[in-house]
Amino acid sequence: MISHDTRPRLGLPIVLLMAAATGLCAGGNYFNQPLLDSIAEHLNVSPSTAAATVTIAQVSYALGLVLLVPVGDMVDRRKLTVGLMLLAALGQAVSGFAPNFATLAVGIAVAGVFSVAAQVLIPFAASLAEPQRSGQVVGTIMSGLLIGILLARSVAGLLSGLGGWSTVYKVAAVLMVVMAVALWRSLPTDAGPRPKVSYLATLRSLGSLAKTLPRLRTRAAMGGLAFAAVSTVFTTMAFLLAGEFGYNDTQIGLVGLLGVAGASMATVAGRLADRGKAQLATGGALAVLLLCWLPFAVGGTHLVWFLIAFLLADLALQGVHVSNQNIIYALIPEARSRVNSVYMTTYFVGAAVGSAVGSVVWKGYGWSGVCIAGLAFSVATVAVWMVDRRLDDPVRLSGSAHYQKGAQGRRL
Structure with a gap:
């Protein structure tokens, strides 16, 4: 096992970047909640059908937690996080340009599955932090996740007022790509030894x-x-x-x-x-x-x-x-x-x-x-x-x- 002294130190800018990325990933699953009435009206579906997008987002996220988060114990978490964020950005883009409800459902599902990049970043941060700062670092990133979820509904509503219900998805897609690139350039390679076990x-x-x-x-x-x-x-x-x-x-x-x-x-x-x-x-x-x-x-x-x-x-x-x-x-x-x-x-x-x-x-x-x-x-x-x-x-x-x-x- 690599000694802790050989690991790169996490400065405050990197910790804040990870916190922001975590909040953006997790918050993306909540954009639709204040927009359901507009989604139902613009896509010609019933309110209960529009509300199904909330369930789709949550089920997709749950699938990602089961199928993708454990992979963090097997591969470089830097690569895994960035890859997941780019795929989540694709899902947000599909949602933003969806011409009908079926396409929106697919976009929300894709974004939900891969937004579990947030849950890969948190244990990655804990492994990189010095022992005396581990709690502080994880606490900061968890705060970013919580704030991202809380602000997602408000930002979605505000952007809907400016450019329609799909605006938040288009903006989120761009931000997630920018954030993924920033993480790739800022995070160290996760090169620690891993147990040789199958998926x-x-x-x-x-x-x-x-x-x-x-x-x-x-x-x-x-x-x-x-x-x-x-x-x-x-x-x-x-x-x-x-x-x-x-x-x-x-x-x-x-x-x-x-x-x-x-x-x-x-x-x-x-x-x-x-x-x-x-x-x-x-x-x-x-x-x-x-x-x-x-x-x-x-x-x-x-x-x-x-x-x-x-x-x-x-x-x-x-x-x-x-x-x-x-x-x-x-x-x-x-x-x-x-x-x-x-x-x-x-x-x-x-x-x-x-x-x-x-x-x-x-x-x-x-x-x-x-x-x-x-x-x-x-x-x-x-x-x-x-x-x-x-x-x-x-x-x-x-x-x-x-x-x-x-x-x-x-x-x-």
């Missing part, structure tokens, strides 16, 4: 991790269910705001700026987890998630209550997500990339399920149906948390030690 063996190890680590299963399920709950709203809010309150794409996009407050909850949850109070952070976030559905229900006809509920929901989601990550990353440090793949795959599958359910209940039952579905997912999240709390018993946590011991006789 299929690497994928199979994901199943071994999920099977052997109960804490990974419960935390992944909690993340997926919480994201499903909030995604019921993310998928249908454009229809509510456009129909009930007469908002245009720009105004709908600006609502997404409320989510910036989620970054503050991420910081609070991270600090609590660092102090050994991850369960407290999780419990507080889940309480907020349960409570937000009352103002959401009232918000169907009162805008102020909707905005309050939207803020609370995003705070809750970030609190659950960050406390989950803090716990799972400590389970098997040497398999952190694959642990992340298992968790994030479940996380975005949950989002896809929530989006699909939200679209169906909106069509059949309106906003009240969306709120009931979101509340049901939230209650399920709390139920899984109660199971997870039992795993705090050191005896029950022996699964990770068992996996590490067994891994000595096989490659992770």
